[in-house]
Amino acid sequence: MFSSRFYTLVYISRTVRFFISFIHFNKEILFMAANLRLWLTACVLSAAAIIPGGAASAAGSSEVNPRGLVLSLSCSSCHGTDGKSVGLIPSIYGKSTSYIESAMLAFKSGARYSTVMSRHAKGYTDAEIRLIAEYFGRFSRNK
Amino acid sequence: MNMSQKISRRDFSKLLLTGATSASLGLFGTPSRAFGASKRVVVIGGGFGGAAAAKYLRKLDPSIAVTLVEPKAVFHTCPFSNWVLAGLRTMNDISQTYTVLKNKYQVNVIADSAVAIDSTRSTVKLKNGMVLSYDRLIVSPGIDFKWDAVPGHSEALANTRIPHAYQAGPQTTLLLNQLQSMRNGGKVIICPPANPFRCPPGPYERASLIAHYLKAKKPLSKILILDPKDKFSKQGLFKQGWEKLYPGMIEWRSGVTGGKVVKIDGTTMTVTTEFGEEKGDVINLIPPQKAGKIAFEAGLTDASGWCPVNPVSFESTIHPGIHVIGDSSIAGVMPKSGYAASSQGKVAAAAIVRLLQGKVPASPSLVNTCYSLIGTDYAISVAGVYKLTADGVVEIPGSGGLTPMNADADQLREEASFAVGWYNNIVHDTWG
Incomplete structure (x- = not known):
């Protein structure tokens, strides 16, 4: 009695509903993941605060290499004090030593595109880049 | 004109070993400011050089008492002042104040002009008659004009x-x-x-x-x-x-x-x-230029009309204990720019922190980045990384340089966006 057109419509609506439920499911998974991440971060932070010599106090007490400091002061002019940018230029603050080092080496070799960074990176030896990466890496939880 | 200072190899190694004239005096037993309990630094001039030096002195060593002498309550930056002429910014957009330096970094900001420096007594006299004593003085007076040149x-x-x-x-x-x-x-x-x-x-x-x-x-x-x-x-x-x-x-x-x-x-x-x-x-x-007035009056200038300095600490080679930064200083091949002045202010601050602790300053590293806007979506840049060699402050070979001549429209637009990001961060790193 029902036309094939009716069955086609039913099929389409079921497919759409399936996809909508799938999206909801995905959203919930993402929400749970975000919560888990927040919780883990909180755990790490409180552990660092409670345990003597935890991540936070280790970063604070470590002697800053004077040459590393002088080299890194140059970066803050464009990337913000302590690498915390207030504008369009990316922040360095919070990035790990290994990330900063590999990014600078990629700018230096030209492997990574930039407007001005490769012109800057070419001004430093690999050892100086390491010192800069270590200086800013102190602010990161991932050393 | 090549402004790079020639330093003999012997002098160069001496520079790196001692960092500064008065640090070496301290090492050899002369009553030195370096080892005293008091750590007072006075900064003359609240532009890019002076403000950055004052902020970073306090940030790097909160035990140093820093006084900044600047007559203007509001400082208008030369960078982006051409944008004002084009109607792309207002005077308010290029205004900087000393509120953060005062409140967050506890810099003692005095709204007055320095009229005289006594290098033997280590004092600065202000226009209102007040006399400030210092252990180290930073002079960052910018430029003055040669009015009789034309x-x-x-x-x-x-x-x-x-x-x-x-x-x-x-x-x-x-x-x-x-x-x-x-x-x-x-x-x-x-x-x-x-x-x-x-x-x-x-x-x-x-x-x-x-x-x-x-x-x-x-x-x-x-x-x-x-x-x-x-x-x-x-x-x-x-x-x-x-x-x-x-x-x-x-x-x-x-x-x-x-x-x-x-x-x-x-x-x-x-x-x-x-x-x-x-x-x-x-x-x-735009008249020809020379070092700021106070630098001349304090005898910090040489025959060129600018101030010769030790490039490790920007300490004057004429008067020990006084550091000259920014446009007034002779900083090798570095251009006279607000950005360069800020970089020098930070290097001088880091060196002074070490000197007041009786330590040798680290070998300096300096940088310059300047954007020039040609049209709203069209900017070009120049970058430079500088370090100290036997030939003075030189640009590192192979580094720095200009936007390429064949840069496409996208890159020029990106540079125009970064010019704004550059301004926001350099003024924040200096006054914020």
Whole structure:
């Protein structure tokens, strides 16, 4: 009695509903993941605060290499004090030593595109880049 | 003109070993400021150099008492003042204050001028009569003008009819008002100074941004640049940009082709060059420059009119215990720019922290980055990384340099966006 057109419509609506439920499911998974991440971060932070010599106090007490400091002061002019940018230029603050080092080496070799960074990176030896990466890496939880 | 200081190899190793003259005095038992309990640093001048030095001294060592002497409550930055002339920014947008330095970094900011430095007593006298004692002094007075270099010119004329607009503030407003009241079809004459001078690309960015304004509002107008020099900063990139964005509007006349100004008449608004006379509706003459007034009065300058310094700590080679940073200092091949001054302020601050602890300062690393806007979506940049060698402060070979001549429209647009990001961070790193 029902036309094939009716069955086609039913099929389409079921497919759409399936996809909508799938999206909801995905959203919930993402929400749970975000919560888990927040919780883990909180755990790490409180552990660092409670345990003597935890991540936070280790970063604070470590002697800053004077040459590393002088080299890194140059970066803050464009990337913000302590690498915390207030504008369009990316922040360095919070990035790990290994990330900063590999990014600078990629700018230096030209492997990574930039407007001005490769012109800057070419001004430093690999050892100086390491010192800069270590200086800013102190602010990161991932050393 | 090559301003790099030649240092003999022996002197160079001595520099690196001792860092500064008075640190070596301290090591050999002379009563030294370095090992005293008191750590008082006075900073004269609250521009890019002085403000950055004051902030970073407090940030790096909170046990140092820092006093900043600056007469202006609001400092207008020269960077982005050309954007004001184009109507792309307001004077308020380029205003910086000392609130954060006072409240967050506990810098003692005194709104007054320093009138005298006594290097033997280690004191600074202020206009209001107050006398400040220091263990280390930082002098960052920017530039002063050689008013007698162009016959017919004077400071009074600059404040009324022929603005330089090379110290941002009322001078910028004066030039802006003149441009806004100029007729369509008028002629703007820009006269850049001879080297060395503050912000080498400044006059040419200014020509670009005045052209941006005139093209939109007064398209029959022309800009004539009368230059004593035969080449200028980012020349190829500027000329390429002018041809693309403002064809036929900007004429640059070099020194050998009659660009050198020999006389100026503010009443008839006439500029006389070696080749003849030019009348302008607006004349922006930027006089030749020298170190700021207080640097001369304190005997910190040499025959060049600028201040020789130890490049490790920017300590004066004439008066130990006094550091000169920014435009007034002779910093090898570094250009005189706000950005360079801020970089020097931080290097001097880090060195002074070490010296006051009786330690040797680290070998310096300095940087410069300057953006010039040619049109709203069109900016070019120059970068430089500098370090100390036996030849003084030199640019690291293979580093730095300009936006490439073949940069595409996307890259030039990106550079224009980064110019804004650059401004926001450099002023925040200095005053914020």
